[in-house]
Amino acid sequence: MESIACMTTMLLIFGILSSHQSSAHSPGQPSTGFAAAIAKSLDSLLRDYSFHGVSHPRTGVTYQGKVPSNISGVRTAMVRLRSGSLRFRGLKRFHEFDIPDGVIARPYVQRLALVYQNLENWSSIYYRLPGHRFIAPVLGLLAYEAEDLPLTNSTELHILATEKPISIKFRNLAQKTGAKCVWFDPEGLPRLSDLRPGNVCITRRQGHFSVVVNSGGLVVPNLRPGGAADGWSNIWRIAGAVAGGFLFLVLSVLLLMWVKVYRREKRMKEMVHHAESEEALQKQRIGGAQLPVAPMVRTRPALENEEPMAPHSPASE
Ligand SMILES: *[C@@H]1O[C@H](CO)[C@@H](O)[C@H](O)[C@H]1NC(C)=O
Numbered sequence: 001m002e003s004i005a006c007m008t009t010m011l012l013i014f015g016i017l018s019s020h021q022s023s024a025h026s027p028g029q030p031s032t033g034f035a036a037a038i039a040k041s042l043d044s045l046l047r048d049y050s051f052h053g054v055s056h057p058r059t060g061v062t063y064q065g066k067v068p069s070n071i072s073g074v075r076t077a078m079v080r081l082r083s084g085s086l087r088f089r090g091l092k093r094f095h096e097f098d099i100p101d102g103v104i105a106r107p108y109v110q111r112l113a114l115v116y117q118n119l120e121n122w123s124s125i126y127y128r129l130p131g132h133r134f135i136a137p138v139l140g141l142l143a144y145e146a147e148d149l150p151l152t153n154s155t156e157l158h159i160l161a162t163e164k165p166i167s168i169k170f171r172n173l174a175q176k177t178g179a180k181c182v183w184f185d186p187e188g189l190p191r192l193s194d195l196r197p198g199n200v201c202i203t204r205r206q207g208h209f210s211v212v213v214n215s216g217g218l219v220v221p222n223l224r225p226g227g228a229a230d231g232w233s234n235i236w237r238i239a240g241a242v243a244g245g246f247l248f249l250v251l252s253v254l255l256l257m258w259v260k261v262y263r264r265e266k267r268m269k270e271m272v273h274h275a276e277s278e279e280a281l282q283k284q285r286i287g288g289a290q291l292p293v294a295p296m297v298r299t300r301p302a303l304e305n306e307e308p309m310a311p312h313s314p315a316s317e
């Protein structure tokens with residue numbers, strides 16, 4: 001009985017989870033909410049790691065960051081700049097990013113730090129665009145207040161390119177036909193725009209950027225963006241389908257077993273109940289009348305000798 005209750009609970013939880021999953025990732029829905037919060041926490045982690053070990057960075061020098069082993073493959077870099085320098089000179093070739101002059105940061109600070117992220121093979125784990133798959137890694141450009149040294153968990157700034165836009169040049173796109181730029185803004189909302197000649201995307205603000213193609217409706221996380229993405233994504237797709245099918249089969253069998261057990265118990269209960277009520281209604285011939293008599297009474301009823309109704313019965317009051 002306990003195992004049935006346990007199984008029911010498991011099935012219920014699975015049902016809730018899977019319905020939640022499907023509603024969270026249904027086509028057309030942006031990956032906001034929970035997913036955005038997870039991506040944000042990755043931002044904080046990468047900021048801390050890119051600041052860590054560079055307690056006194058030299059202005060204008062790019063430092064490559066180290067990441068914890070649980071996200072190995074991800075790359076970060078950091079540069080500390082004067083706001084005036086960013087505004088009047090920009091920053092050329094900050095990895096894939098080319099920052100022109102005219103970029104301002106809000107709220108105003110004298111010194112800020114720009115953090116670069118390349119999520120590589122972790123891209124589609126942290127970012128997702130329903131109905132699309134990444135054909136390039138997700139790249140991040142974020143700005144932080146960096147007034148005081150050593151740098152710690154400083155607040156995020158908003159940057160805005162007031163003149164020319166910031167450009168992002170993607171290398172080694174796996175595919176080009178139908179490719180679109182995607183920008184996940186600071187709130188995690190995705191926006192699509194055209195890919196420019198030379199595999200360039202442009203932006204006026206900070207956030208996360210990549211290139212996607214339509215995946216033909218089937219939304220499957222592809223774990224290898226860029227490079228040999230196609231072969232891998234197909235393998236994952238097939239593996240996903242097989243695993244999903246198997247899981248469905250197992251769950252169906254469990255459900256069937258549960259229904260069987262439940263039915264048997266129900267039938268047993270019904271039989272017991274039936275037997276009881278039959279017993280209860282067993283008629284006994286007493287004094288020439290057919291009266292329903294409970295069979296389990298300890299003293300056998302002897303109506304003939306019974307005393308008259310008690311004086312406090314409702315009828316007499
Ligand atoms: C990875 O490890 C770091 C430190 O060891 C930890 O702070 C962080 O939460 C972990 N991140 C993930 C995504 O597991």
Ligand SMILES: *[C@@H]1O[C@H](CO)[C@@H](O)[C@H](O)[C@H]1NC(C)=O
Nearest residue numbers: 071072073074121122125223
């Ligand atoms: C990404 O690649 C690194 C090796 O470069 C590996 O350690 C890591 O497990 C991979 N991550 C995922 C999600 O496949």
Ligand SMILES: *[C@@H]1O[C@H](CO)[C@@H](O)[C@H](O)[C@H]1NC(C)=O
Nearest residue numbers: 048150151152153154155156
């Ligand atoms: C990080 O920020 C929080 C609040 O923003 C602050 O309370 C905490 O002391 C900071 N940690 C460090 C190491 O500066």
